[in-house]
Amino acid sequence: MSWAAHDLEPYVIQKHLGRKIAFMPLLIGSYAPDMFTKWFVYGVGIFGHEIKASNPAQFHRGWPGFGFTHSLVFGLAISIAIYAVWRKPVLAYSFLIGQWAHSLTDTGDTVGTMLFFPFTTHLFSIGAWAYAGQLGRQVDAGAYFSGLGFVWDLVWLVWAILSWRVLTKQYFHSTVLAADPFYKWAGATLSAGLLIAVYRAAFFYGACRWVAWTIWAHVVNSFQLDLSWGGPHWVHAVHASELNAAANCPCPMCRTMRPTMFAYALIIVCVRLKKLRQRVVPATRLLLSRQE
Amino acid sequence: MRTFLLYLAAGLAYTALGIYNQNYIYSFFEGLAFVCLAVVGIPWLVRRLRR
Numbered sequence: 001m002s003w004a005a006h007d008l009e010p011y012v013i014q015k016h017l018g019r020k021i022a023f024m025p026l027l028i029g030s031y032a033p034d035m036f037t038k039w040f041v042y043g044v045g046i047f048g049h050e051i052k053a054s055n056p057a058q059f060h061r062g063w064p065g066f067g068f069t070h071s072l073v074f075g076l077a078i079s080i081a082i083y084a085v086w087r088k089p090v091l092a093y094s095f096l097i098g099q100w101a102h103s104l105t106d107t108g109d110t111v112g113t114m115l116f117f118p119f120t121t122h123l124f125s126i127g128a129w130a131y132a133g134q135l136g137r138q139v140d141a142g143a144y145f146s147g148l149g150f151v152w153d154l155v156w157l158v159w160a161i162l163s164w165r166v167l168t169k170q171y172f173h174s175t176v177l178a179a180d181p182f183y184k185w186a187g188a189t190l191s192a193g194l195l196i197a198v199y200r201a202a203f204f205y206g207a208c209r210w211v212a213w214t215i216w217a218h219v220v221n222s223f224q225l226d227l228s229w230g231g232p233h234w235v236h237a238v239h240a241s242e243l244n245a246a247a248n249c250p251c252p253m254c255r256t257m258r259p260t261m262f263a264y265a266l267i268i269v270c271v272r273l274k275k276l277r278q279r280v281v282p283a284t285r286l287l288l289s290r291q292e
Numbered sequence: 293m294r295t296f297l298l299y300l301a302a303g304l305a306y307t308a309l310g311i312y313n314q315n316y317i318y319s320f321f322e323g324l325a326f327v328c329l330a331v332v333g334i335p336w337l338v339r340r341l342r343r
Contacts, residue, residue: 007320031320138314169295194332198324200299205323208303212310212317220311
């Protein structure tokens with residue numbers, strides 16, 4: 001899980017896609033996988049009783065559980081539903097991009113996400129930082145802001161700050177308002193100042209909570225910083241192999257001897273293919289233009 | 293510049309509040325309510341009282 005990346009990613013995506021994207025569905029998509037489940041992962045106290053999942057990691061990311069909300073197909077299904085209701089492609093694919101960004105970001109922890117559910121329940125995990133959601137919100141926060149998750153969120157915070165132009169009033173009126181039907185609709189009733197405050201809220205929240213949790217973890221408390229891969233190792237992390245009866249999973253990822261190596265190989269192949277495409281496409285175009 | 297300083301002050305206040313009590317930094321909606329109150333609600337109230 002990520003604590004600030006899901007708030008900040010939409011601004012970076014907005015900067016790169018401009019008018020091609022609608023910000024509000026993008027933001028909702030970015031929050032969607034955890035929207036209705038996170039409270040049950042950490043638990044809530046009601047009239048002295050704690051309501052919490054018996055196996056938080058399984059509930060959050062696994063199957064049986066609500067792990068399907070972190071799958072690519074789930075994003076696609078909701079996007080199709082959005083398109084069926086509103087008949088606006090921009091709303092559908094903006095939501096899809098946000099939801100996929102969330103699902104891919106969450107592969108960074110030791111549990112990972114079921115990206116290709118329902119085809120496989122395999123949890124795709126890079127395992128860069130520890131998943132400790134089962135230990136409650138505060139321990140999870142302490143662990144997250146002591147491991148590589150803290151660095152990952154920092155990367156997004158810096159990237160979002162570098163994309164500061166998307167936060168300006170001018171950008172909001174010329175690009176966001178022009179492309180997003182939600183803001184056009186809300187603009188009819190809300191004041192201009194309130195509308196732009198709503199637009200900036202996720203950035204405000206993400207940046208503030210990153211700073212607040214970091215100070216809380218390392219100044220107010222003294223959680224030990226451990227930036228090693230899969231860390232911090234002082235916390236009991238849940239791993240993908242402990243969920244979903246992974247040994248029985250028939251997908252190629254599980255059947256290879258070294259699943260992580262398989263993932264790395266897959267990334268390398270994708271990068272190579274992209275480079276190959278960059279070489280082949282201009283050459284083909286040149287050839288076609290000569291033939292003409 | 294005035295707007296930026298307003299957001300900055302709101303951010304510092306929200307961060308301090310979050311460090312003091314983490315319940316305020318658990319949900320996006322708390323952040324949304326805080327920023328709307330701090331940069332729109334309070335300035336509006338101040339302007340109204342000054343009249």
